[in-house]
Amino acid sequence: MMLVPTVARALAPALPLRPAAVSPPAYAIPSHPCLQRVHGEPAPVYIIPDFLSGDECEALIDACGTLPEVRYIEHEEKKFSIGWLKAAPSLSLLALASATALSLGAGYSPSEALLATSGAVTGVCGLAHGVSTLVANSDRVQIFTGTKWDASGHHAEKLFLARAGALFGHMPRDRFEPVTVTRYKEGEYQRKHVDARLDAMRDEAFGSTGLGQRIAQVIVYLRSPEAGGETAFHGDAFSEWRPRAEVQPVAGQALVFPTATLDGVPDERYVHSGEAVKRGEKWIVGTWLDAAPPTLFQEIMAQWEWLQQAHDYVVAMPALRERVSSFRKSAWEFTSTAKAAAPARRSLGRTLCSHWAALLAFRLLQAHDQLSAIAPLADISLPAPSLQLGDGEGGGELLRGARPYWLTTGHGTGSHWH
Numbered sequence: 001m002m003l004v005p006t007v008a009r010a011l012a013p014a015l016p017l018r019p020a021a022v023s024p025p026a027y028a029i030p031s032h033p034c035l036q037r038v039h040g041e042p043a044p045v046y047i048i049p050d051f052l053s054g055d056e057c058e059a060l061i062d063a064c065g066t067l068p069e070v071r072y073i074e075h076e077e078k079k080f081s082i083g084w085l086k087a088a089p090s091l092s093l094l095a096l097a098s099a100t101a102l103s104l105g106a107g108y109s110p111s112e113a114l115l116a117t118s119g120a121v122t123g124v125c126g127l128a129h130g131v132s133t134l135v136a137n138s139d140r141v142q143i144f145t146g147t148k149w150d151a152s153g154h155h156a157e158k159l160f161l162a163r164a165g166a167l168f169g170h171m172p173r174d175r176f177e178p179v180t181v182t183r184y185k186e187g188e189y190q191r192k193h194v195d196a197r198l199d200a201m202r203d204e205a206f207g208s209t210g211l212g213q214r215i216a217q218v219i220v221y222l223r224s225p226e227a228g229g230e231t232a233f234h235g236d237a238f239s240e241w242r243p244r245a246e247v248q249p250v251a252g253q254a255l256v257f258p259t260a261t262l263d264g265v266p267d268e269r270y271v272h273s274g275e276a277v278k279r280g281e282k283w284i285v286g287t288w289l290d291a292a293p294p295t296l297f298q299e300i301m302a303q304w305e306w307l308q309q310a311h312d313y314v315v316a317m318p319a320l321r322e323r324v325s326s327f328r329k330s331a332w333e334f335t336s337t338a339k340a341a342a343p344a345r346r347s348l349g350r351t352l353c354s355h356w357a358a359l360l361a362f363r364l365l366q367a368h369d370q371l372s373a374i375a376p377l378a379d380i381s382l383p384a385p386s387l388q389l390g391d392g393e394g395g396g397e398l399l400r401g402a403r404p405y406w407l408t409t410g411h412g413t414g415s416h417w418h
């Protein structure tokens with residue numbers, strides 16, 4: 001029966017060329033002596049029992065008593081669920097119509113009529129805005145209802161990051177995003193989301209320079225609730241996971257899974273959620289492994305929040321005003337130009353660094369009673385004056401190690417589904 005190969009050969013020239021072999025997407029896969037795969041290929045999910053000891057878990061929970069709370073920022077489009085901006089043209093028309101009616105019907109002059117209606121329109125706008133905010137803050141719309149603390153710099157964070165780094169072949173700390181501890185009380189949850197940054201979001205939030213992609217999520221359950229609080233996976237790839245595509249929160253246990261391929265392509269199959277806690281409290285600690293260490297641009301942006309705080313305090317001291325205003329000018333130039341293009345980054349870095357002097361002055365002021373009394377600023381660490389300013393990327397060293405680099409965008413830079 002040689003017929004089949006013969007037929008195949010005869011047909012061969014007519015068949016389209018076989019596509020070049022496509023290599024399967026590569027992921028950051030953890031390794032650990034106690035690693036267990038709770039969901040296999042093609043979308044693996046891993047757990048590691050006893051990744052942290054009971055004491056280590058409790059120490060992280062206790063630390064939250066002194067750690068700063070992270071403001072969770074929801075995406076704007078979710079906030080304005082009433083379509084507030086869409087309503088604006090109709091409101092303007094309403095204002096115009098009422099003003100015309102007043103002017104024609106009641107003999108008001110056009111300007112008086114406009115003035116008279118503006119109060120009412122402002123009231124309606126305020127009401128609409130209030131209602132939309134209320135709706136946004138209700139459980140129906142909110143994506144995350146728990147509470148988060150920023151564990152950056154805490155010694156318990158160091159231990160967690162050292163273990164997380166070891167999972168991926170001794171990955172350095174700066175490849176992980178700022179560590180947060182999360183508490184979910186009864187009824188609290190995190191809705192379906194992927195943690196990878198989608199391209200549009202990266203552009204929107206960080207300009208063309210782009211922010212590192214999150215390639216794996218690492219969480220450890222610190223305290224398990226009495227009921228509920230599972231981490232659930234919703235993608236089709238998990239439909240055969242029995243009895244349910246869920247990981248039970250067990251204190252000390254790590255949960256690790258990819259969020260994007262190694263080359264930064266978001267993997268939407270890993271859409272997951274923290275299900276509502278039914279009884280008790282659930283606590284987790286978490287971070288993401290990034291595809292690349294932060295660039296100088298990201299580091300500078302990370303400093304932005306406290307640079308502004310520092311600026312506010314320094315500006316109150318008359319002797320420094322001049323230097324500060326020059327700092328402020330270049331900082332604003334920096335932010336506006338930074339959007340323009342990546343190649344300019346090096347010189348922008350230098351511009352900002354050349355005004356570092358103003359911030360060093362702030363360090364001197366830290367000694368001042370007035371400043372040392374301000375608790376949130378107490379942990380600001382500015383580079384020592386003797387440090388040489390680097391050229392371009394090297395300047396990043398100066399900025400590293402102070403505040404986490406995207407605290408201002410908090411945890412909300414992933415993308416969410418309803």
Ligand SMILES: O=C(O)CCC(=O)C(=O)O
Pocket residue numbers: 190195217219229230231232272273274275284286
């Ligand atoms: O709370 C959980 O189980 C999941 C948390 C999570 O996915 C996240 O923080 O991104």
Ligand SMILES: [Fe+2]
Pocket residue numbers: 193194195217272
């Ligand atoms: Fe997540």
